[in-house]
Amino acid sequence: MTRTDPPFAGRTVQAVFFDIGGPIYDDENFATAVLAALDDLLAEQGRPPADRARFRAVYDGVRAAQSGSLRRALAAEFLGDERRRDDLHARTRRYWRHGPGTLHPDVLPCLRALHGRVRIGALANQEADVLDALRRDGVAPFIQVWAVSALVGHEKPDPALFEWAVKEAGTSPANAVHVGNRLDTDVRPARALGLGTVWVLRGEAPPEPTAEQLAEPDVALPDLRTLPRLLLGTRPGDGDRRA
Template sequence: MSRNDDRFPDQVRGSAPVLPNGTAVTGTAESRAALGEPVELVLLDVGGPVYDDCWYREALLRATCELVAENGGMLLEAEFQRVYDARRQSQEGSLRTAMAEHFLRDGDRERLSDRAESYWFYPPSALHPDVLPALRQLSERYSIAVVANQRALVVDALRRDGVAPFIDHWAISELVGAAKPDPEIFWHALNRAGVLPRNAVHVGNRLDSDVRGAQRLGMRTIWVVRGEAPPDPTPEQLGEPDIAVFSLADVPAAVERLQRAR
């Protein structure tokens, strides 16, 4: 298999491997304890790492504007963006909840969620160009599981766009009945694959649901800093995952790095 390890020079910050962007292999005590363990399974988020999150943003914006109008008001996109970016920056809690709290009446959260989901879809153009090459490379060495807070119909988009053939196991929140960071959805994928958390790496673009959720089970984590990741990640945020990358193209080498690091 072709390797990209030349992008990960053997720099050291203390005893932690460091990526070219200056991000060290960090993580929690549990995930650091797994460093050097063989990786058997890569768990992959969908919104952000695979598909451009702008399509979810557009669905949420449309639904929020409509409900504000139905309540007799008007929402400017700049106001929506301010709240959207603030919640992304904090990496704490649901974007839908933030919009409902700031712009809607009490009890409108579920209406917002249902309406946003009815508008939420991924056209073929939403697929990031680095996805299929990265999955092709990963699939040569590891099993791959999708672990995503999505409706079941996302599987149709993944099949349409050539992603599904690389996926060995599925954990879609609507089908599992649990959403990240609930441990149940991670365990669903791990149990299907027959893999222990110390032999798995989770790849996602949110700290609250992806990185922290996976770390609680003792998995190593790779944070893909795009989509619903913070507009301006802080050094502290960059230090939460074991590795932070800015492209899925860097994930195969990052996984390899994690299993070689001590």
Template sequence: MTIEWVFLDVGGILFSDASYFTSLYEAIAAAEPSVERAAYDARFDALRAAQSEPFTEALVTAFVADASLHARVRADADERWELRGYSEAELYPEVPAVVRALAARYAVACITNHFSWVRDRARDAGFADLIRVWAISDELGVSKPDPAIFSAALREAGAAPDRVVMVGDRLDRDVAPAKALGMRTVWVLRNEAPDEPTPEQLVVPDATVRSLDELPEIVDRF
């Protein structure tokens, strides 16, 4: 089938999530001052390798013993992150040109477990006008990997799953649920993806890349 749409995750695909995970560490350390960054980073790398748990919940649970504080820690992280997240420094350098190249041949959408302000960051980066559909968890009340957020994007796009390529950095939250709905999938090996995926992980997506520079050619081949 001819590909008509490219659905992009935002964190890890368009912008680095580094400032979010720094914000989360700061929020955890404010609640549990004994937590060292090295331990936090080691747990984060283990989560990247496994690709099977929600990172935020797993990190907060691992380091904040009092469960009654978990919601407050997550909210604190979100507040810290909104002040610094997805700045120009976190925009992957190839993104504007690649999004323009994709938009010249396909319709482009974004599916993200984020807040509405992500649109503003895309506008600041100069490519928001190229995104035809936004499926944002904070607005829809549902998050990846729930199939409902993918279905919402498909409905708004008026697209059949077999005419869509989903591009993300999470095997469990982007690639697997999109593939289950019948989309083609591309796994981007950066940000929350492991540095060295296992052979078992590599057979899940239809293609893998380490930079979006490779993406237009791969989508054209689908």
């Protein structure tokens, strides 16, 4: 799924920022939390839990479109008013955790290969307690820039979050790359500021992206195994034979 020309030719990569849900942790953590929150709100209305097939259809529709808020779409579909998105957002916080065993296995080998060669950042819309999971799973020691929405006060796709991360990394957009799994909140805002872009095709990425979607990032990858080589010319196994 990569392009034939070197995706970052001419770009001196000094900083790499990772979205958390999708690239680092299984995005089902988020989907499960939203579904539990939705069931809560339905129960408060005296209604049964959300139909799982309908829920998945809405979720997959947002994934395919690569635009729009999942919680807004679910609020419209199940709660009858898209304005209840804020209620669903607030209730989701109660359940949203990245539990043990949900870290993707290619994450630590990738970070080890990049460590010491670039500044590594987390750039994501997440709650503050995501730091606990990242510490537990051995990711936190590799992170030098914490551009987490709950900590910084900006949310993707607001360019302010990307600008904050670039400044904190002490570099420029031309020398930075963002790794995410959505076009609307990751690839497009990063590209608009001049960052390199990597689209990881898992989680909230569509299962069958279109040719037009694949043309938007600098490179689209199924996982993180080849990312160090693409960014820096390193072998994905550098620093860890399991990569």
